[in-house]
Amino acid sequence: MSLPAEILEPYRLRSASLADNDPVWLAGLRHRAMACFAERGFPSPRAEDWKYTNVTAIERKRFPLAAAPGEVDAAWVKARLLPDCWHLVLIDGYVHHDLSHPALAGDVVFCDMGAALRRHADLLTQGFGQAVDEDHGFIDFNTALFHGGALIYLKAGTRLAQPIQILHLQTQEAIAPTRHLIVLEGGSEATVIESFIGRAGGLTAHVTEAVLDREARLRHFKIQEEHDRAVHFGGFYVQQATGARCRQVHFALGGLLARSEIHHRLGRGGEAILEGLHWADGRRHLDSHIRLIHAEPEGASRETYKAIAEQRGRSVFQGRIVVEPGAQKTDAVMNNRNLLLSDDAEIDSKPQLEIYADDVQCTHGVTVGQLDENALFYLETRGIDREAARQLLLYGFVNECIEAVDVEPLRAYLHRRLDSRFNAIELEDLP
Amino acid sequence: MTQPLLKIENLHARVEDKEILKGIDLTLDHGQVHAIMGPNGSGKSTLANVLAGRPGYQVTEGKVWYRGRDLLAMAPEERAREGVFLAFQYPVEVPGVSNIYFLKAALNAIRKHRGEAEVDAMDFIALVKDKMKLMDMDEQFLYRAINEGFSGGEKKRNEILQMLVLEPTLCILDEIDSGLDIDALKVVARGIEALRSPQRSFLMVTHYQRLLDYVRPDVVHVFAAGRIVKSGGPELAKELEAKGYGWIESHPEAQAS
Numbered sequence: 001m002s003l004p005a006e007i008l009e010p011y012r013l014r015s016a017s018l019a020d021n022d023p024v025w026l027a028g029l030r031h032r033a034m035a036c037f038a039e040r041g042f043p044s045p046r047a048e049d050w051k052y053t054n055v056t057a058i059e060r061k062r063f064p065l066a067a068a069p070g071e072v073d074a075a076w077v078k079a080r081l082l083p084d085c086w087h088l089v090l091i092d093g094y095v096h097h098d099l100s101h102p103a104l105a106g107d108v109v110f111c112d113m114g115a116a117l118r119r120h121a122d123l124l125t126q127g128f129g130q131a132v133d134e135d136h137g138f139i140d141f142n143t144a145l146f147h148g149g150a151l152i153y154l155k156a157g158t159r160l161a162q163p164i165q166i167l168h169l170q171t172q173e174a175i176a177p178t179r180h181l182i183v184l185e186g187g188s189e190a191t192v193i194e195s196f197i198g199r200a201g202g203l204t205a206h207v208t209e210a211v212l213d214r215e216a217r218l219r220h221f222k223i224q225e226e227h228d229r230a231v232h233f234g235g236f237y238v239q240q241a242t243g244a245r246c247r248q249v250h251f252a253l254g255g256l257l258a259r260s261e262i263h264h265r266l267g268r269g270g271e272a273i274l275e276g277l278h279w280a281d282g283r284r285h286l287d288s289h290i291r292l293i294h295a296e297p298e299g300a301s302r303e304t305y306k307a308i309a310e311q312r313g314r315s316v317f318q319g320r321i322v323v324e325p326g327a328q329k330t331d332a333v334m335n336n337r338n339l340l341l342s343d344d345a346e347i348d349s350k351p352q353l354e355i356y357a358d359d360v361q362c363t364h365g366v367t368v369g370q371l372d373e374n375a376l377f378y379l380e381t382r383g384i385d386r387e388a389a390r391q392l393l394l395y396g397f398v399n400e401c402i403e404a405v406d407v408e409p410l411r412a413y414l415h416r417r418l419d420s421r422f423n424a425i426e427l428e429d430l431p
Numbered sequence: 432m433t434q435p436l437l438k439i440e441n442l443h444a445r446v447e448d449k450e451i452l453k454g455i456d457l458t459l460d461h462g463q464v465h466a467i468m469g470p471n472g473s474g475k476s477t478l479a480n481v482l483a484g485r486p487g488y489q490v491t492e493g494k495v496w497y498r499g500r501d502l503l504a505m506a507p508e509e510r511a512r513e514g515v516f517l518a519f520q521y522p523v524e525v526p527g528v529s530n531i532y533f534l535k536a537a538l539n540a541i542r543k544h545r546g547e548a549e550v551d552a553m554d555f556i557a558l559v560k561d562k563m564k565l566m567d568m569d570e571q572f573l574y575r576a577i578n579e580g581f582s583g584g585e586k587k588r589n590e591i592l593q594m595l596v597l598e599p600t601l602c603i604l605d606e607i608d609s610g611l612d613i614d615a616l617k618v619v620a621r622g623i624e625a626l627r628s629p630q631r632s633f634l635m636v637t638h639y640q641r642l643l644d645y646v647r648p649d650v651v652h653v654f655a656a657g658r659i660v661k662s663g664g665p666e667l668a669k670e671l672e673a674k675g676y677g678w679i680e681s682h683p684e685a686q687a688s
Binding site for chain 1: 483484485486506507508510511512516517519522523524525526527528533536537540541544576593597
C-alpha cells in the first residue's frame, strides 16, 4: 500500500540528497528503490510472508528520519562494547568516529559506509545488492535511505584475529536506516557481532548482506535488545559459494515489533548452521523469517530456533527450506521449539519444505508446549519451590542457546544479561 | 515410646483410574533400612512416588505420618525441605541448567527453610567435590546440564550425589540399582552406606536382592498387588532370590485383590 504524500516527501528529499553525493551506480539504485517504495510502501499483511506480522502501525507512527545523531555519554556506550573486539558504533544510523576503531590494515577492510564509498567503491560494487534475495518495501526503503553502515572485506585466506562488533544505538523516536556489506574472499574467516540497543522507540530498517566466496567462513551474531516501543526490521542475506560456511546465532530480546529475515543461499558442499531465540514477553512481537536455499548439491543446514512467549507476547517463526533441482545429497534439519507460557501469548510456527531433488535428507520438527511437568517435579523434590523451579527451567531453555555462542566475551555478556533477568533466583557466576 | 520416623497407615492410592496401593501399613524407625521388594506392578514405585508427592498419584484412603506430621498434606518441596528425598528410578534431564547450580539452589532452599544462612560458595564447592570423589564422579559433571547425556549409571550416581549433599532424613530410593553394572552398584552402595546414621532412615525399592548384599536392610517387605504380603529380615530377600516371585503372587493376600 502506498504511503500518503506528506509522509513520503521527506523520504524522497533525503534519498535524493544522499544520491547527490553517491557514485552513479548507487544513485541509480537509490532512485529506483525510492520509486518502488513510493509505489508499494511497507509490506501489507495481505502478503503471505507478512501474514503474522502487521507493520501498518509504522505508517501511523510517522517516524521522522533522524536528522543527526543523538547525544550520548561515551562511557555509557563504551560499557556496552564487548572486550577483545574491533568496534563500529552507529548512533541513530550515524557513525560515531570517536567510539569506532575500525581501522584494520593490509588484507582487511573494515570501515564505515561513508569511508567505503569514498575509498572502496570497487569493493562495494562487487558485492552490493548481490546477496539480497528479497524484494519488498523494507529493502526499497533501506536502499533508498541508508547512510551509515559498515563494509567488511577480507582478502583470500585472511583470518580476522578477533571479532568485529557493530553496535547500533537508537536514541530518538526516529528512523535509522543502516546497511552493512560483508565480502569474504576464498578461504577467509571472520566473526561479526551486530548489537542493536536503544533508549528510545524508533524504527530500525537494517540490511546486512554477506557474500562468501569458496571455502570462506562467517560467524555472525545478532543481538536485538532495542527499546520496548521500538520497531525493528533487520535483514541478513547471505550468498555462499562452494564450500562456504556460515554460522548465525540470533537473539531477539527487545523491541515492540521486530522482524528478522535470515536468508541463505548455499553453494556446493556449503554449510549453514542457524540458531535463534525469541523471548517474547510483555507485549513484544518477534518474527523470524528464515529461508534456506540449497542451490547446489551436498549442502548441509541445521536450524534450531527456540521461542518463549509469555504475558501478551507473540513469537512468529517462518522457516522455509528450498532444495532446488539438482541439489542432490542435501542434508537439512530444521527445528523450532516453543514455550507458550500464558493464555494471552501466541506462537505461530510455519515450517515449509520445498524439495525439487530426489536424493536428499530433509526433516523438520515443531513443538509448542509448556514447561516439562516431570522436570518441575524433579526440582521440587529437591526443595525448590514451584515458581523457582519454573524460573530455573526457563533459565535452562535460554541458557542452552547462550552456551551455543562460541565467542567468549559475547557469551559472558549474554550470561550477565540472563542472570540479571533471573535475579529473583540469585544466579551468579560460579567458577 | 519414641515416635517412628515414618508411619504409613492403610494407604490406598490410585493413578488415573487404577487403584495401585490397596492398604499399606509400614513403620520405619530412625536409623533403619527397609527394603521393598516385589514383582513389577506390585506398587513399590507407586509408594515411593506417593511419599514424594508426585502429581497424578491420588491417595484415596489412609495416612502417612512423618515425624508425627501429616506428610500427605505437604507440598513436594516442603517434604524435601523437611528431609524427604526421592532418588528417581528415571532421573530427569534438565537442559541448560548445570548440576552445580542446581545443587546449590537445592541446598540453599533447604538451608533457608531451616533458618540457616546460604552456603558459602567456596565451602560449597569443597563439599561437593568431596562427595563426588566418594561417588567416583569427575568434576566436569558439575558443569554439565543436569543428567543431560549422562549414562544410566551416571544418572544414578548423580542421584546419590544429590542425596549426599542435601543430607535428608528419609531417603527413598526407587530402583536405584536398576541398570547398574556391579562396579557402579558398589559405588552407589558406598554412597548410601556413607549416609547411614542413627537419625537417618532408608526405604529402598528394589527388584533384586543384589543391592542388599551391599546395603544390608533391617527389614524386607514383599509387595504383591498393592499390599505387603510378607515382612521379614534380610533372609527373606535371599528366599525371594532363590524362589522367585511366583510363590508370592499366589499368596492369598495378593489374590484377594
